[in-house]
Amino acid sequence: MHKRPPSSQALSLSWLLVSIVAVMIVGGGVAWLVRGRVVEVSGDGVATATTIPLVPTVAAGTPLPTRPAGTPLPTAQPTPERRFLSMDELVYAPDFDSVAIQNYVTAAGGDLAGVPLYVDGRRYAFGEALIGQTLYYSVSPKIILALIEYQADLVTQPNQPNERYTWAVGYGGEEGRFAGFGAQMRWATREMFYARRDLPTRPALRFADGDAPAPAYLSNAQYVVARLLAPTIRSDRLDVALWQFNDTYERLFGALPVQIPVGTTPPVILQWPLQTPVPISSFFDHGGPFLTRDTAAGIVTYWGNTETDMAFAYNGHDGWDYAAAPPDPVLAAAAGTVIFAGIADDNCDTRAVIVDHGDDLRTLYWHLSEITVDVGQPVIAGAQLGVVGNTGCSKGPHLHFGVQYRGVGIDPYGWCSSTPDPWATHPAGIKSVWLWADSPSPCAPPAPGSVLVDSSDSTQFAVVATTLTTVETGVGNTAMFAAAQRGADRMRPWRARPLVPLAMSHWHAVIPNPGRYRVLVYIPYALSGLIDSDGVFFQISHRDGVSEMPVNMQTAANEWVDLGTYQFEGSGDVILPMRDAIGDRGVWADAVLWQPVTGAIP
Numbered sequence: 315m316h317k318r319p320p321s322s323q324a325l326s327l328s329w330l331l332v333s334i335v336a337v338m339i340v341g342g343g344v345a346w347l348v349r350g351r352v353v354e355v356s357g358d359g360v361a362t363a364t365t366i367p368l369v370p371t372v373a374a375g376t377p378l379p380t381r382p383a384g385t386p387l388p389t390a391q392p393t394p395e396r397r398f399l400s401m402d403e404l405v406y407a408p409d410f411d412s413v414a415i416q417n418y419v420t421a422a423g424g425d426l427a428g429v430p431l432y433v434d435g436r437r438y439a440f441g442e443a444l445i446g447q448t449l450y451y452s453v454s455p456k457i458i459l460a461l462i463e464y465q466a467d468l469v470t471q472p473n474q475p476n477e478r479y480t481w482a483v484g485y486g487g488e489e490g491r492f493a494g495f496g497a498q499m500r501w502a503t504r505e506m507f508y509a510r511r512d513l514p515t516r517p518a519l520r521f522a523d524g525d526a527p528a529p530a531y532l533s534n535a536q537y538v539v540a541r542l543l544a545p546t547i548r549s550d551r552l553d554v555a556l557w558q559f560n561d562t563y564e565r566l567f568g569a570l571p572v573q574i575p576v577g578t579t580p581p582v583i584l585q586w587p588l589q590t591p592v593p594i595s596s597f598f599d600h601g602g603p604f605l606t607r608d609t610a611a612g613i614v615t616y617w618g619n620t621e622t623d624m625a626f627a628y629n630g631h632d633g634w635d636y637a638a639a640p641p642d643p644v645l646a647a648a649a650g651t652v653i654f655a656g657i658a659d660d661n662c663d664t665r666a667v668i669v670d671h672g673d674d675l676r677t678l679y680w681h682l683s684e685i686t687v688d689v690g691q692p693v694i695a696g697a698q699l700g701v702v703g704n705t706g707c708s709k710g711p712h713l714h715f716g717v718q719y720r721g722v723g724i725d726p727y728g729w730c731s732s733t734p735d736p737w738a739t740h741p742a743g744i745k746s747v748w749l750w751a752d753s754p755s756p757c758a759p760p761a762p763g764s765v766l767v768d769s770s771d772s773t774q775f776a777v778v779a780t781t782l783t784t785v786e787t788g789v790g791n792t793a794m795f796a797a798a799q800r801g802a803d804r805m806r807p808w809r810a811r812p813l814v815p816l817a818m819s820h821w822h823a824v825i826p827n828p829g830r831y832r833v834l835v836y837i838p839y840a841l842s843g844l845i846d847s848d849g850v851f852f853q854i855s856h857r858d859g860v861s862e863m864p865v866n867m868q869t870a871a872n873e874w875v876d877l878g879t880y881q882f883e884g885s886g887d888v889i890l891p892m893r894d895a896i897g898d899r900g901v902w903a904d905a906v907l908w909q910p911v912t913g914a915i916p
Contacts, residue, residue: 397570397572397574398533398535398536398556398557398560399457399535399539399560399563399570400535400574400575401510401534401535401538401741401742402574402575402576402577402720402721403454403456403457403535403570403574403575404453404454404457404506404510404535404538404539405452405453405454405510405720405721405722406454406674406720406721406722407454407455407456407721408674410454410455410456411441411445411653411654411670411689412439412441412442412444412445412653412654412689413441413689413690414441415440415441415444415445415455415459416439416440416441416442418459419440419441419459419469422469422470422566423469423470423471423472424467424468424469424470424471424472424474425468425472425473425474426440426462426468426469427439427440427441428440429479429495431443431495431496431659432496433446433656433657433658433659433663434657434663436656436657438656442654442656442689443496443659444458444459444499445653445654445668446654446656446657446658446659446660446666447499447500447503447658447659447660448503449653449654449668449676449678449718449721450658450660450666450678450680450716451503451504451506451507451660452507452510452718452721452722452723453503453506453507454721456563456566456567457506457539457563458483458499458502458503459566460559460562460563460566460567461483461502461542461559462482462483462499463562463565463566464558464559464562465481465482465483465484465546466478466479466481466482466483466484468482469566470566479494479495480493480494480495480498481493481498482495482498482499483498483499483501483502483542484545484546485498485501485502485545485546486545487520487545496659500659500661502542504661505541505542506538506541506542507604508541508604509537509538509541509542510538510604510741510742511602511604511606511742513534513537513538513740513741513742514740514741516528516537519540519541519544519549519552520544520545521544521545521547521548521549521552522544522545522546522547522548523548523549524549526549528540529552534741534742536556539556539559540552540556543555543556543559577674577719577720579747580673580674580675580719580724580747580749581671581673581675581749582747582748582749582750582751583648583649583671583675583695583749583751584647584648584677584717584726584749584750584751584752585647585648585695585696585750585751585752586645586647586750586752587636587644587645587646587647587677587679587713587715588636588638588642588643588644588645588702588713589642589643589645590642591866591869591870591873592636592637592638592642592869593636593637593868593869593871594634594635594636594637594839594871594872595627595635595636595637595712596626596627596628596631596633596634596635596714597613597615597616597621597626597627597631597634597839598615598616598627598631598632598633598634598723598725598727598746599613599614599627599629599630599631599632600613600614600615600616600725600729600735600736600737600746601613601614601620601629601630601736601737602630602736602737602740602743603630603631603632603633603723603737604630604632605630605631605632606629606630607628607629607630608629608630609622609624609628609629610622611629612626612629613626613627613628613629613630613631614736614737616725616727616728616729616730616731616746617730617731617787617788617791618729618730618731618732618733618735619731619786619787623841625841632716632723633678633680633714633715633716633717633723634714634715634716634726634727635712635713635714635715636712636713636715637712638702638711638712638713639702639711639712640683640701640702640703640711641701641702642701642702642713643698643700643701643702644667644679644682644698644699644700644701644702644713645695645696645697645698645699646669646677646693646694646695646696646697646698646699647669647677647695647715648669648671648675648677648695648751649671649692649693649694649695650669650670650671650672650676650677650692650693651669651670651690651691651692651693652667652668652669652670652687652688652689652690652691652692652693652699653668653669653670653676653689653690654666654667654668654689655667655668655685655687655688655689655691655699656685656689658680658706660706660707661707662705662706662707662708663705663706664680664681664682664705664706664707664708665681665682665683665684665685665700665703665705665706666678666679666680666681666682666706667679667682667685667687667699667700669693669699674719674720675717675718675719675749676717676718676719677715677716677717677718678714678715678716678717678718679699679700679713679714679715680706680713680714680715680716681702681703681704681705681706681708681711681712681713681714682699682700682701682702682703682705682713683700683701683702683703683704683705683711684700684701684703685699685700686698686699686700686701687699687700717749719744720744722742722743722744723744724744724745724746724747724749725737725746726746726748726749726750727746727748727750727755727872728746728747728748728749728755728757729745729746729747729757730755730756730757730791753834753873753874754834754874754907754909756788756789756836756874756905757789760907761909763827763909763910764907764908764909764910765823765824765825765826765831765886765907765908766789766905766906766907766908767821767822767823767905767906767907768789768790768792768904768905769782769789769790769792769793769794769819769821769903769904769905770790770792774821774822774823774824775819775820775821775822775903776819776820776822777794777817777818777819777820777903778815778816778817778818778819778820779815779816779817779818780796780817780818780892781796782794782795782796782819782903783795783796783842785838785840785841785842787838787839787840788836788838788840788904788905789836789838789904789905790905792904793838793840793902793903793904794819794902794903794904795840795842795844795900795901795902795903796817796892796900796901796903797844797897797898797899797900797901798847798850798892798893798894798896798897798898798899798900798901799816799817799892799893799897800893800894800895800896800897800898816891816893817891817892817893818889818890818891818892819889819890819892819903820887820888820889820890821887821888821889821905821906822885822886822887823882823885823886823887823888823906823908824884824885825882825883825884825885825886825908827910828881828882828883828884829881829882829910829911830879830880830881830882830910830911830912831879831880831881831882831886831908831909831910831911832876832878832879832908832909832911833854833876833877833878833879833880833886833888833906833907833908833909834874834875834876834877834906834907834909835852835865835874835875835877835888835890835904835905835906835907836873836874836875836904836905836906836907837865837867837870837871837872837873837874837875837902837904838871838872838902838904839871839872840902842900842902843900844898844899844900845868845899845900846867846868846871846899846900846901846902847867847868847894847896847899847900847901848866848867848868848869848894848899849864849866849894849895849896850864850865850867850890850891850892850893850894850901851863851864851865851890851891852865852877852888852889852890853888853889853890853891854877854878854880854886854887854888855886855887855888855889856880856881856882856886857880857881857882857883858880858881861877861878861880863877863878865877867900867901867902871902874907879911882908886908888906890903
């Protein structure tokens with residue numbers, strides 16, 4: 315039996331049902347798309363998920379919500395702009411010492427905690443070796459860890475093949491001479507050091523596909539990091555690589571704070587790091603403490619003078635050298651905690667100690683013959699750290715004393731010139747301030763109540779029976795010298811001496827407030843063409859008479875010398891006879907300072 319074909323009305327109803335179902339299916343799909351996530355690929359090749367917000371619908375007839383009168387419209391909160399690592403973060407990681415590093419890599423998941431490194435034949439744990447490589451060169455150990463993770467996944471991934479350690483930072487240039495885990499870290503540390511040095515000129519970057527100028531838009535920190543990454547990438551991948559490295563750093567150590575960390579002023583807490591006075595043999599170079607050794611360029615001292623004589627230091631010297639010798643003890647310049655004590659992997663295998671004093675201040679003690687403290691040990695000011703030596707890249711025994719503030723080398727003697735300090739204006743530099751707590755700055759105004767008489771003051775300074783030669787240095791940027799007359803030899807008093815008028819320098823002070831004063835005389839460090847006298851005698855006139863104090867100008871140069879504490883009423887005088895037992899040696903006349911003190915009179 316044949317069925318009757320459906321009526322046109324039934325067909326219309328069927329099509330209607332099909333259409334409704336289709337709309338529901340499509341609508342459901344649209345609703346899924348609206349609520350779903352769209353995956354995009356960013357310019358650095360990293361997949362990022364963007365959530366498309368759901369737009370709520372309003373049922374027919376439902377009144378729209380109204381806003382009470384006077385209620386302000388909500389404002390959109392700006393998304394914090396993504397930022398790159400700062401120069402400060404490239405050089406300084408507070409509280410990230412060798413113990414903290416060792417604990418961090420242990421927890422991170424990789425095998426670095428168990429990887430030993432050998433320096434001068436001695437085995438070091440990874441954290442201690444990393445500190446010994448990085449701190450001297452003003453490099454944050456976190457940057458090296460981020461680079462190792464970025465290039466080889468060694469921080470977080472265990473059981474990596476040996477080849478990844480051999481090329482841990484990806485550098486295979488110079489015919490592979492930096493193959494090996496320690497050598498790779500050493501190259502990265504030094505390359506950052508040299509990149510900071512080169513910031514004023516920004517030499518071309520050496521990419522895997524050839525040299526190319528650094529893009530002008532790179533920040534200083536980006537240029538420094540680019541020096542690490544460029545040899546391992548093509549030039550067209552630089553921007554991507556920089557941000558991938560930045561992401562790696564944040565993955566390891568957390569998101570960078572919105573505000574770039576900045577310091578304030580280092581504390582004035584240092585004292586002389588040796589037991590006895592010794593001559594200075596090298597100054598800090600404000601022209602750039604990057605160990606450049608460009609003899610023709612000389613060094614810029616904290617007086618603002620450019621000196622080419624090696625009596626001041628080699629070009630690029632990054633600290634102060636004191637001509638001590640064994641068995642002289644090396645003393646902590648302030649209280650703190652030892653964060654390194656061992657052989658520094660500074661390309662010289664130097665016995666060294668680094669002390670962290672808090673407040674972002676560190677002191678470094680290099681070339682020691684013996685070390686008498688351990689990592690983590692607290693020390694008080696004046697505590698023995700070791701013995702002066704001649705280890706590492708040293709030409710004769712001495713103490714190399716360095717100071718860092720927020721990871722950057724700083725001159726503890728400050729800056730005493732009216733011209734801008736080139737180290738403070740260098741892109742990698744920092745302002746230097748006087749940090750010695752046990753003596754005043756020679757270029758700062760005297761403290762309230764103190765009385766300063768300088769050799770440039772013709773009303774209170776006088777010269778008798780001699781002519782002094784003026785040199786632009788010292789207090790008031792004026793110091794004077796003359797060849798000493800040969801005077802009485804205290805060891806051989808029978809020795810004859812010339813019958814000539816006694817030459818002398820005379821400082822006269824008006825003391826407005828009677829009391830007890832400490833008397834200091836400043837001995838400048840300058841070249842006179844003469845050997846400085848090692849035996850002059852200052853005469854101090856005070857309420858109770860005249861006292862005499864011997865001064866060795868060879869060991870006292872660049873320092874204030876304490877002539878004693880006396881009672882003064884109305885005025886005070888200091889006289890320096892310009893003579894010594896030998897004669898024809900340099901005798902300096904600069905400034906005398908009367909400092910008020912409190913306490914019982916001895």
